[in-house]
Amino acid sequence: MGTLKVTMIDVNGETRTFDNVEEGTSLMELGKSNGVAGIMGDCGGGCACATCHVYVDPRWWDKVGEPDDIEFAMLDMVADVMKDTSRLGCQIKMRDELDGIEVTVAPASTY
Numbered sequence: 886m887g888t889l890k891v892t893m894i895d896v897n898g899e900t901r902t903f904d905n906v907e908e909g910t911s912l913m914e915l916g917k918s919n920g921v922a923g924i925m926g927d928c929g930g931g932c933a934c935a936t937c938h939v940y941v942d943p944r945w946w947d948k949v950g951e952p953d954d955i956e957f958a959m960l961d962m963v964a965d966v967m968k969d970t971s972r973l974g975c976q977i978k979m980r981d982e983l984d985g986i987e988v989t990v991a992p993a994s995t996y
């Protein structure tokens with residue numbers, strides 16, 4: 886089993902690339918452990934804070950897929966910054982299919 890590649894553009898517009906990501910790691914865990922600006926992960930991955938909000942690059946959207954109802958409800962609370970490809974980073978777990986994925990960290994909501 887190899888490792889996977891992830892590109893994250895942080896809230897300051899800085900591109901961070903990680904090419905040794907283990908399968909099963911969530912984008913929140915990855916961003917938080919590497920100090921990616923804008924990824925807080927306050928609730929520890931419980932789908933309850935939206936401080937791991939990312940915009941999935943549209944080219945990857947089909948593979949990532951839609952949020953479930955609980956995640957959507959959380960995203961809906963940050964609707965001022967929500968986009969069509971918004972997801973919670975803690976709910977995206979890396980798998981082979983997502984090797985090379987690109988996401989942009991969403992700005993903090995003002996709610």
Ligand code: FES
Nearest residue numbers: 930933934935975
């Ligand atoms: S870490 Fe809280 S919703 Fe993702």
